[in-house]
Amino acid sequence: MPENILDDISHRRYNPLRGTWLLVSPHRTKRPWQGQQESPSRVTLPDYDPACYLCPGNKRAQGDSNPQYKSTFVFVNDYSAVKEEQAEYKQAEDSKDLSSLLLKADSVTGKCYVLTFAPNHNLTLADLDPSRILPVVQAWTEIYTAHLSPTSSLANVAQPTTLAPSGISITAPNAQYRWMQIFENKGAAMGCSNPHPHGQVWTTTGLPDEPAQELEQLKKYRHEHGGCSLLADYAKLEMEKEERVVFQNKTFLVVCPWWATWPFEVMIISKGHKRALVDFGDDEKRGFAEAIAEVTRRYDNLFETSFPYSSGIHQAPLEATEEEIEASHFHMHFYPPLLRSATVRKFLVGYELMAEPQRDITPEQAAARLRDCGGPLYREAL
């Protein structure tokens, strides 16, 4: 079994989704596990904070008031990274000019939203039952649908649903945007300044680097291996191997990927070839909400703390060729920085910045620990 040898020797692992490598040094984790070194953290936040710009009824920076929302609420970010309207910019095209060769720029317009996950200031996804995460999945689906290009073959596949609408309202964007990035930054360690449970949705005219790189790899795989999807094949393989599987239900697989960079990085992968949120029926949305609940609760249980991470969804671009749509395979990444406890984190520094990512604890060890952290949320018993 070559995989057993890899438990002892330093080696590189290939990430087929990005076409990159990472260095794994498992021999450095031979020292015994020190166990829990800090006392479990409790939630000390209030259910409602009059100073929070996301709590129901409160005023935001630019004077708008939040409604008394009951589950989710979406609004255009008061400090958007990209805007719908701005001055025109077009770089002069002169192939002999060094500036146009080395100082390239491209204008980007778009729209950025903030989406709250719950009205309660002191809850996180880890505290929410799948039934309370479902409206978030519904809201993501509604936002994605509202921005899909009318010429996309995905524009007409919306599945019939008996789920209640999320209650959010979206005004149509001024232009057709290419990409929608749904993401969450959780915890001060990830630079999140407000603990109120929320995520963001940024739409842009261009395709950003990470999804562009993945899409190239997904297209290449389809081209080289027939009509299959890299991630559907990968999910099937991981279900056979089992050692990196954290959790699964009928429709979704949660794994610590073979090529994970972060110590407890996981991916939620659709088992079937689903290209985007609009491909999901009610059961699949429930399955996705359950997978998110399982990941976030296990994360919190692992070090008995509110576990920081950045997570994000990759799916078909809003405006895409048929080839790009078919190559897309719905998945969600979780990149958490913690390594050994609530305060000992991994940094991507030195070798990682100058050469390539490196990790000590193997994804197989990480998956085994996350498998063992199921059960009720630790702080319910405090």
Ligand SMILES: [Zn+2]
């Ligand atoms: Zn709040």
Ligand SMILES: [Zn+2]
């Ligand atoms: Zn991805």
